[in-house]
Each structure stands twice: as structure tokens, then as C-alpha cells.
Amino acid sequence: MTDRPAHPQIGVGVVVLKDTDAGPRVLLVKRGKPPQQGAWSLPGGRQELGEAVRETARREVLEEAGVEVEIVRLLDVIDAITPHPDDPDGAPAFHYTLVDFEARWLSGALKPGDDALDAIWADPFDLDGYALWAETARMIRVVCGSAMR
Secondary structure (H helix, E strand, C coil), X not given: CCCCCCCCEEEEEEEEEEEECCEEEEEEEEECCCCCXXXXXXXXXXXXXXXXXXXXXXXXXXXXXXXXXXXXXXXXEEEEEEECCCCCCCCEEEEEEEEEEEEEEEECCCCCCCCXXXXXXXXXXXXXXXXXXXXXXXXXXXXXXXXXX
């Protein structure tokens, strides 16, 4: 196998909330590239060399969804290790160290970028239809509280 990662990549995810007349909404993007291509997720992506992690969070939200945000707080650091399907020893196909933040929408209308197939403001209390990764759902619950199902 020649496509094994040499080291973990640093990725950033952002739970973006927007207050609306219908209640709070959370930003979800449909991934346009592996890993998790076609899956709903939080906006985010790889940190670039020389870029502060909070800058990465703001940049990725803008690139993937077309909106400006204010970072509120650090939520958690999560290991995302995906075994390679063709490796009997379980060597990783992907290995990300994910730094997740909470953010508030400041401005802009949703416009999916090159890395996203779609972007929506979803009801954080009704996410069953999005088949979210367990850690994504957990981060949204951390922000929105235990009243979520």
C-alpha cells in the first residue's frame, strides 16, 4: 500500500449557531471530498502551515458555507482514525486530530463552496435524518444542551 498517511493531519470543525425566529439553527455541510464524501457534517477542514487554529475555523466556514463567524470557545479535541479497508493490519487510511469550536453566525447567506455539495441551517433538535457521525452529534449536543434527542 502506498497511500498510507505519514502522520496525522490537523483538522478543524465548527459548530456554528444562528438565532432565527424559529429558534436556533446549526450549520451543516454535505462533504464534497473524502473522507466522508456525501455525508452531512460540521464545516471544517485542514489547518494550513502558519495559520492559527481559530483562523482555520473562520476560513473553513467561509470557504465551505459563505458565512462569517465569531469563534466563541474551544469544544474538544477528537481523534478521527479510519482504518484502510485493504490493510489486514488496520493501518489508517485517514488520521485526523480534530479541533472543534463553537461559533456564532455574524453575516452572509449560505453558499456552498468547492469542498461542499450543500450547506443548510438545520434544527439542532431534529437531526435524525442527517446520519451524523456520533462525534458530530455529540459536539452539537455540547453546544445546544441535553434537551436534544
